[in-house]
Amino acid sequence: MIDKLIEKIQKTGAPIVVGLDPMLKFIPDHILKQAFVEKGETLEGAAEAVWQFNKAIIDQIADLIPAVKPQIAMYEQFGVPGLSVFQKTVAYCKEKGLIVIGDIKRGDIGSTSAAYATAHLGKVKVGNSLCTAFDEDFVTVNPYLGSDGVQPFIDVCKEEQKGIFILVKTSNPSSGEFQDRLIKSGVTAGATGAQAGGIFFEDKPLYEAVGEKVAEWSAQCMGANGYSSIGAVVGATYPEQGRILRKVMPHSFILVPGYGAQGGTGKDLIHFFDENRLGAIVNSSRGIIAAYQNENYAKFGPEHFADASRQAVVDMIADIDQAFAGVGR
């Protein structure tokens, strides 16, 4: 799956992914009104509005980008009708030739992780039939439970030619609370670190230890282009950590959230990439899908919200291009 993603990135010249995270406040009134007329001010009505909103945006931007990343929480809040639209959105994007990264951040003990992996990347056996549930191309995975929580996802990636991005250093302000805690990586003599009775402790943050595990796991799913289908999530808001983790996980693509609304800029992103402009894919969500609400794109108006989204994609690609140009790539 990583080879397919790289091919699409090279074809579009856009190492970006658009986050389809539709909150109702992003959806123009005329769409909400129509959906509520048809289905009421209900979960079904909300789900219908989300679907119409997504569809219009996807139609306008699909040719510019390699991938989308629907955030399942935004659908889950509308219950079963919402998850039905999540599934429809995944299928529609795949029909349009887009790669779909399900932002689900699941992770559990072995047998339960296996069920999540089946739900989102694999096939479930029902009697003698094999059925698919949500069928994304990639999903995001939470590593807190360790290897036996992650391996079932990797197993399904191998079987089904799919991929995952494992949370390493997330983009949010309090990500450091646990992820930055310095851990003892064992006692080594002569290494740098705090001296303790003539023996040296080498300390490193937890995210780096998680990154090292990702590097290990990535060996199980190597593609043809030097990258693995086992990638990582590292927030654009932490460029210095991105620089370190790019080296710790040389074969892992990095999914980079936090660009735009969360504060990351084009120049923050450079360190996440390799010298061939590969190795990372940058997400923007509300900066694209709610572009018409931003003063830079206000001229489009709510009626033409999807055109505003298209322009915002064009501008994001240019911003990243400019950042590359600044370092001569």
Added chain:
Amino acid sequence: MIDKLIEKIQKTGAPIVVGLDPMLKFIPDHILKQAFVEKGETLEGAAEAVWQFNKAIIDQIADLIPAVKPQIAMYEQFGVPGLSVFQKTVAYCKEKGLIVIGDIKRGDIGSTSAAYATAHLGKVKVGNSLCTAFDEDFVTVNPYLGSDGVQPFIDVCKEEQKGIFILVKTSNPSSGEFQDRLIKSGVTAGATGAQAGGIFFEDKPLYEAVGEKVAEWSAQCMGANGYSSIGAVVGATYPEQGRILRKVMPHSFILVPGYGAQGGTGKDLIHFFDENRLGAIVNSSRGIIAAYQNENYAKFGPEHFADASRQAVVDMIADIDQAFAGVGR
């Protein structure tokens, strides 16, 4: 919500929760066959079988126990029809007077965690209506993203009188990979720990640092009985860690998975409780719902699988009682 849980535990004399984690291999053939005749070997057929299986078991055990814990992954693997049965199961259990702990292990950045909290514990605003999506009483939460990923759940708990259990030390074999890593808690003079140039480093495992945060968070939702609606998950398979964490989080109820099939026994559980037999609730999933497949309950046969489940609940309560008796409680 914690007061309601404590009241139900005291009324039933059973500090246990039954995990409704229905894999198809647990479901007797006659139920599968009937569901497939009606709805085909499809996601709908699988979901129907799960629903009939759950309903029969709930009917047989509801009077014995305070709470159930459906594991959403087992429903999610059957896609939208599966999640529809998750929702029906939650509603049915609540009708029967059971407290429902949604084992969802969600956790994300702030705005996304807020959407998950809304989906599972709160109400979502659609136009001028307030709608509920899944509406569990408690959910499990993954802490890897730190405070801003957890706080939105706590906020909804306060508004809606609900509760959460935060993953601290999980029951699976590789939980130690990150959760047991020793972290530096800062430099303190004169404390116990490894000596470093005359200054002492006090090291502790990550799970203890997470437990300390849970203790902090728990202050926001204290009930009338000395316990908070902000609890923790600590696996029965790690009794020594349970003993430590019981002290680190004196006001947090501990949800204890890993009893039975995963290897935890009655006597492993004692340290998770306080001296009043409170402070913990022990989960068993396949040990109860698939009891008829265990040789101890084989006499019931697949036709009477729900009676086997009832007997397994009775035996589990007796096992825990015996463990308490062994330490004179």
